[in-house]
Amino acid sequence: MFEQKRLARLKWACRRGMLELDVLLLPFVEEAFGDLTYEKQVVFERLLTSDDPDLFAWIMGHQKCDDPELADMVATIVNRVKV
Template sequence: MSDDSSPEAILRKRLYWHSRRGMWELDLLLIPFLEQCYGELDEADRAAFRSLIEEEDQDLFAWLMRREWPEDSARRRIVKMIVEHAETTDNDRYRNL
C-alpha cells in the first residue's frame, strides 16, 4: 500500500483523523488500535469500528473507560476489543521496564 491515493490509504487516513478526538484518553485508545489492529479485522469488525468513531465523545469515553457498555452487540464487541488491546499493550510496555 505504497500508493497514498489508493482507496484503502484514503480510508485509513480518514479513519485516523476521525479517531483523533482531542480527548487524550480517547486518542490513546483509538489511534493505536487503528494502527495496530484495524488491518487484521474482518469486515464486520471494521464496519463496527467505522460506526463507533462516529459516536459522541462522551459516549465513547463512557464505553472505553468501562463505565458502561454499548447496547448494540457489534459496537460492544469492538469496544471490548479496543479495551483489551490497550490493556495488553500497557502490560507489554510495563514488562519491558
C-alpha cells in the same frame, strides 16, 4: 480491505476532543485495525461516529453500550490495550 483514502479518513476520525480517546484509538488503528475482518473494520468505523462522552464511558466501563456490535468492538479495543 480499506483503501488508503478511507483509512486516512479513519485515522483522522480517531483524533478526538479527549486526549484519553486519542491515545487509545489511533494506536489501535495503526497496530490492530489491519488484523480485523472487513466486517469488524466497518463496525469500528461506525463506532467512531459515536459521541466522545459515550465512547469514553464505554471504554472506561462506566456505561454499557446497548448496540451489541459496538459493545463487542469496545471490548476488542479494551482487551488490546490490556495486552
